[in-house]
Amino acid sequence: xxxxxxxxxxxxxxxxxxxxxxxxxxxxxxxxxxxxxxxxxxxxxxxxxxxxxxxxxxxxxxxxxxxxxxxxxxxxxxxxxxxxxxxxxxxxxxxxxxxxxxxxxxxxxxxxxxxxxxxxxxxxxxxxxxxxxxxxxxxxxxxxxxxxxxxxxxxxxxxxxxxxxxxxxxxxxxxxxxxxxxxxxxxxxxxxxxxxxxxxxxxxxxxxxxxxxxxxxxxxxxxxxxxxxxxxxxxxxxxxxxxxxxxxxxxxxxxxxxxxxxxxxxxxxxxxxxxxxxxxxxxxxxxxxxxxxxxxxxxxxxxxxxxxxxxxxxxxxxxxxxxxxxxxxxxxxxxxxxxxxxxxxxxxxxxxxxxxxxxxxxxxxxxxxxxxxxxxxxxxxxxxxxxxxxxxxxxxxxxxxxxxxxxxxxxxxxxxxxxxxxxxxxxxxxxxxxxxxxxxxxxxxxxxxxxxxxxxxxxxxxxxxxxxxxxxxxxxxxxxxxxxxxxxxxxxxxxxxxxxxxxxxxxxxxxxxxxxxxxxxxxxxxxxxxxxxxxxxxxxxxxxxxxxxxxxxxxxxxxxxxxxxxxxxxxxxxxxxxxxxxxxxxxxxxxxxxxxxxxxxxxxxxxxxxxxx
Numbered sequence: 206x207x208x209x210x211x212x213x214x215x216x217x218x219x220x221x222x223x224x225x226x227x228x229x230x231x232x233x234x235x236x237x238x239x240x241x242x243x244x245x246x247x248x249x250x251x252x253x254x255x256x257x258x259x260x261x262x263x264x265x266x267x268x269x270x271x272x273x274x275x276x277x278x279x280x281x282x283x284x285x286x287x288x289x290x291x292x293x294x295x296x297x298x299x300x301x302x303x304x305x306x307x308x309x310x311x312x313x314x315x316x317x318x319x320x321x322x323x324x325x326x327x328x329x330x331x332x333x334x335x336x337x338x339x340x341x342x343x344x345x346x347x348x349x350x351x352x353x354x355x356x357x358x359x360x361x362x363x364x365x366x367x368x369x370x371x372x373x374x375x376x377x378x379x380x381x382x383x384x385x386x387x388x389x390x391x392x393x394x395x396x397x398x399x400x401x402x403x404x405x406x407x408x409x410x411x412x413x414x415x416x417x418x419x420x421x422x423x424x425x426x427x428x429x430x431x432x433x434x435x436x437x438x439x440x441x442x443x444x445x446x447x448x449x450x451x452x453x454x455x456x457x458x459x460x461x462x463x464x465x466x467x468x469x470x471x472x473x474x475x476x477x478x479x480x481x482x483x484x485x486x487x488x489x490x491x492x493x494x495x496x497x498x499x500x501x502x503x504x505x506x507x508x509x510x511x512x513x514x515x516x517x518x519x520x521x522x523x524x525x526x527x528x529x530x531x532x533x534x535x536x537x538x539x540x541x542x543x544x545x546x547x548x549x550x551x552x553x554x555x556x557x558x559x560x561x562x563x564x565x566x567x568x569x570x571x572x573x574x575x576x577x578x579x580x581x582x583x584x585x586x587x588x589x590x591x592x593x594x595x596x597x598x599x600x601x602x603x604x605x606x607x608x609x610x611x612x613x614x615x616x617x618x619x620x621x622x623x624x625x626x627x628x629x630x631x632x633x634x635x636x637x638x639x640x641x642x643x644x645x646x647x648x649x650x651x652x653x654x655x656x657x658x659x660x661x662x663x664x665x666x667x668x669x670x671x672x673x674x675x676x677x678x679x680x681x682x683x684x685x686x687x688x689x690x691x692x693x694x695x696x697x698x699x700x701x702x703x704x705x706x707x708x709x710x711x712x713x714x715x716x717x718x719x720x721x722x723x724x725x726x727x728x729x730x731x732x733x734x735x736x737x738x739x740x741x742x743x744x745x746x747x748x749x750x751x752x753x754x755x756x757x758x759x760x761x762x763x764x765x766x767x768x769x770x771x772x773x774x775x776x777x778x779x780x781x782x783x784x785x786x787x788x789x790x791x792x793x794x795x796x797x798x799x800x801x802x803x804x805x806x807x808x809x810x811x812x813x814x815x816x817x818x
Contacts, residue, residue, distance in 0.1 A: 206324030208333075211304065215319065219311045227253075227308035232356040234260060235306075242351045243308045251313040251344040252335070254302030255351030258468065265357045267469045268476065273357065274468060277301075278461030281347075282453055290332075295339040300346060304331035306353035309338075316341055444688035444747045447797070448705055451681065454799035455806035463711070467739035472725040479713075479732030480725060483739035486756040487723050491735060492712070492764040497720040498733060499523055500713075500767065508614045513623040514669070515662030531770060533653050534646065534663075537585065543773045547781060550584040551577055555781040562789035567796075567814040570680040570782075571807075577778060578675040585671070585774070586664045587637025587645030599626075627668065631661040667771070674708045675775050677807035679782050681706045684811055686783075687794050691749045693787055697780045700759075705747045707761045708775075710738035710806070737761050791816040 215226055227243050229235050236242075239255075246253040257277055259270040281301035284290055290299040317337040320330040338345055359368045363379060452460045463481070466473045471484035482488050491498050501523055502508065536542065554577050561568050583589065615623065638647035638660045646667055650660035682702045686692045712735040716727045727733065737760055744757060762769035769775075786792055792813050800809040 206322070206327070207304070208320045208324070208328060208330035209322035211330060212320040212322050215314060219315070224311045225308065226311060226314065228304060228306075229353055230305040230355070232358070233305045234354040236352040236354075239351065239353065242348065246348045246351060247308070247310070249344070250346050250348075251310045251342055252302070252338050252346075253308040253351060254300050254335070254345070254347040255306035255308075255353055256347070256349045257303040257306050258352060258354050259357045260354045263357050263361065265360060267473050268466075269360060270357070271462065271466045271469045271473060271475070273360070274465030275458070275462030277303075278465065279458055282457055282461070284332075290336060292336050292339050295336075296341070297339055297343045297345070299339070300335060302331050302335050302347075303353075303355070304329075305355055306351065307331060308351075309334075313338060313342065313344075444685045444705075447684060447688060448681070448747070451799045451806045451808060454801045454809075455803045460806075463736055463738060464742070466736065467743065472723045474725065475734075479734045480722060480727055481734045481736055482722055483736045483743070484723065485740035485743065485754075485760055488712075488735045488737060488740050489756050489760060489764050491714060491722060491733060492767065494720070495523060495766060497716065497718045498714040499717045500715075502715045502717070503614075503730070503732075512615060512620040513627065514665040515659055528766065530650075530653065530655075531766070533649055534770060537644070537646065537649065538770055538773050540773065543777045546584055546774070547581065547777045550580045551778055551781050554580060555785045558782070559785040559788050562786065562792065562813070562815045565815060565817075567812050570683055570811045570813060571676070571809065574676045574679040574782070575672075577679070577782070578672045581675075581774065581778060582668055582671045585646060586634050586667055587640075587642060587647055588633050599629075627665040631664050634661055634664040671771050671774070673803075673805045673807075675778055677805040678703070678706055678708060678775070679779060680808045680811040682779055682783065683786055683792075683813065684794060684797065684808065685747055686749070687792070687813075689747060689749060692792060694749055696750070697776075697783070699776065699779055700753060701747065701749055701751050703759075703761055704741045704744065704751075704753065704757070706806075707738045707741050708805075709761050709763070709769075711735065712737060712763065786813070789815040 211228060215228070218226055225247055227240070229239075243253055243255075259265060259273050261270070284299050284301050287299075292299075314334075317334060319334070321328055321333050323330060323333075335345070367379075456463075466475065466481050467483040471482065471487060473481045473483075475481055482491060554573070558568065558573055580591070634645075634647050635657060637645045638651050638657050640648065641651050642648035643652060646663055647657075647660040650663055651657075655663075682699060683692070685702050685705060686694060714733040714735065716729050716731040716733060718729060720727050722733070740760060741757065744751070744753070759768075759772075762772050792815050794811060794813050796810065796812040797808055798810040800807045
């Protein structure tokens with residue numbers, strides 16, 4: 206079995222004097238810098254779990270490779286909570302470590318008892334070794350820069366669903382495990398259009414690779430050149446680590462899948478989802494081309510929101526009607542209007558935050574952000590900010606909680622629930638419409654000649670778009686700057702924090718006319734998923750002060766005629782919160798929890814307190 210083979214090879218290497226070992230498989234393609242990355246990782250870890258991606262030369266469709274990458278990410282997340290990985294006396298959490306991409310010191314291997322000498326159909330020996338290590342040390346962790354591409358031959362022989370079942374504790378158990386001997390012995394698994402690579406691979410005539418072997422890399426010393434550049438990457442303390450937890454808490458399945466598609470290509474067609482675009486320049490091009498790509502029709506944002514909020518609310522409009530309404534409402538979001546509104550509504554709440562921090566109180570920023578965002582939107586739409594803040598936020602979240610990426614429309618029951626939830630704020634807004642106050646959204650829309658129903662639909666739309674995104678961003682902004690040690694940064698544009706948090710991680714469009722997105726042709730009626738998250742994350746980890754290239758700038762707020770009208774209002778709220786936090790002196794995060802199963806990734810709790818000086 207694989208466990209016995211791996212244990213035999215590693216113990217032979219240890220007996221020959223090896224002190225550091227790495228394992229891969231004969232059907233895998235380690236990255237050219239694989240050994241160098243492992244050497245660097247050994248500076249901080251005694252067990253290194255690398256990153257596993259599918260090979261690109263076996264004829265597997267790009268979308269299936271993306272699903273496999275996403276499934277690996279999901280498995281690693283859920284592995285932390287599954288009962289089988291609860292280990293008595295464990296010093297740290299479970300970390301998934303594929304046997305074909307892992308490394309370990311000889312000392313730790315022997316103390317842990319090594320790989321169990323078992324068959325793969327009986328025990329996953331890599332998982333067993335990780336769980337044996339956990340009670341012994343905290344010097345183990347995952348390194349995403351240690352990359353190996355593994356074979357997808359099981360998918361070709363068994364299908365995607367059965368293969369996932371096999372890796373999920375052998376829920377699918379085939380008659381034959383060595384599928385190359387029994388199922389695809391005479392089948393050329395190379396894509397004929399793929400050139401031969403200078404790595405261990407099927408030979409130049411395209412023959413299948415030999416049966417699996419265990420490859421062992423032996424090191425006899427650490428060497429003086431081991432880099433410490435990756436120190437702390439696996440310790441779970443940096444801003445990138447917490448942001449990943451926030452994303453996974455909201456979307457434990459969708460987030461890994463969307464991120465995996467960026468590694469497949471800039472434009473990928475995914476069945477039942479749409480054409481997923483991950484490149485910033487291409488995303489911007491789609492947003493600017495309103496002739497070929499529209500927000501209306503099946504599969505577009507209008508299909509989701511129009512049944513709930515009505516047809517005339519900006520987020521589901523195109524053409525001259527959209528432009529006219531946008532011009533009229535734009536006066537509510539000028540610098541002077543935003544400053545006046547926040548001065549009246551937000552200033553007292555931020556002053557209270559500053560007072561509580563200065564008094565040494567531990568303050569949870571999540572309810573502070575909820576109250577602030579709800580009060581500002583209430584003031585904007587003509588409601589009493591003191592009494593309508595809570596209902597505004599509650600109504601928005603009750604609707605957005607029903608939205609899923611793979612669900613192009615809401616069900617009739619969900620539409621009815623959404624309308625009932627939003628009625629709690631649209632009914633009081635009817636008074637503002639009848640009064641005709643031009644300083645409110647309903648009053649402004651009445652002046653344009655829109656009906657009361659259309660005006661109240663716009664009220665609902667502003668509540669949907671103007672609360673949850675702000676409530677998500679404000680605590681994450683503070684957490685990012687805290688974790689990076691730059692809470693006192695005076696920058697008030699927040700470009701880099703917005704790039705990392707991505708207020709609109711995904712945008713939807715429908716193809717209205719034949720077009721091309723990069724190298725992919727799209728036809729009318731197709732759904733386009735603009736993965737703003739991938740476009741933003743492609744530019745690296747959080748780096749305060751980073752300059753953004755033109756194609757990326759403010760992309761999370763859209764581009765062209767649909768650029769976010771409420772951006773100035775959101776940024777003004779962020780400025781006031783950060784001013785209150787900075788004014789309290791050194792502040793530290795003392796407790797945090799991520800929110801689960803929400804549309805916009807967020808913290809459920811972020812408690813901060815001022816440090817004694």
